[in-house]
Amino acid sequence: MSDLRNSVAAAASGMQAQAERLRHVSENIANADTPGYRRKMVSFEAAMNAGQSTGLVETGRVQLDKTALPSVFDPSHPLANENGFYDGSNVDLVIELADAREAQRSYEANLKMFDQSRQMSRGLLDLLRR
Numbered sequence: 001m002s003d004l005r006n007s008v009a010a011a012a013s014g015m016q017a018q019a020e021r022l023r024h025v026s027e028n029i030a031n032a033d034t035p036g037y038r039r040k041m042v043s044f045e046a047a048m049n050a051g052q053s054t055g056l057v058e059t060g061r062v063q064l065d066k067t068a069l070p071s072v073f074d075p076s077h078p079l080a081n082e083n084g085f086y087d088g089s090n091v092d093l094v095i096e097l098a099d100a101r102e103a104q105r106s107y108e109a110n111l112k113m114f115d116q117s118r119q120m121s122r123g124l125l126d127l128l129r130r
């Protein structure tokens with residue numbers, strides 16, 4: 001029964017991590033046209049307990065993409081310098097959509113693992129009742 005509980009916990013931690021990743025992807029897409037906005041990226045790390053790996057995953061610190069911000073020419077923009085340029089956003093919508101799809105599929109895989117563990121637990125309990 002402990003193994004089933006561990007598999008449910010692993011699936012739940014994976015779903016939580018992918019949900020956080022999807023939240024950051026959504027923020028990036030929402031701010032794609034915000035001047036000076038840097039893309040947020042999240043990493044995954046193994047969860048540790050007293051120096052031992054628990055088999056769970058958690059999100060690491062949010063990091064900002066360090067690629068250069070593109071210079072946008074628009075002399076009428078309020079942030080434009082004397083040459084008419086301002087810093088744009090380094091969010092690439094194609095990359096964000098690919099990240100969103102990957103997070104969605106990983107979330108669905110963890111959800112299926114969660115559901116499979118739940119069904120196995122139910123089957124075990126049914127066997128024990130007989």
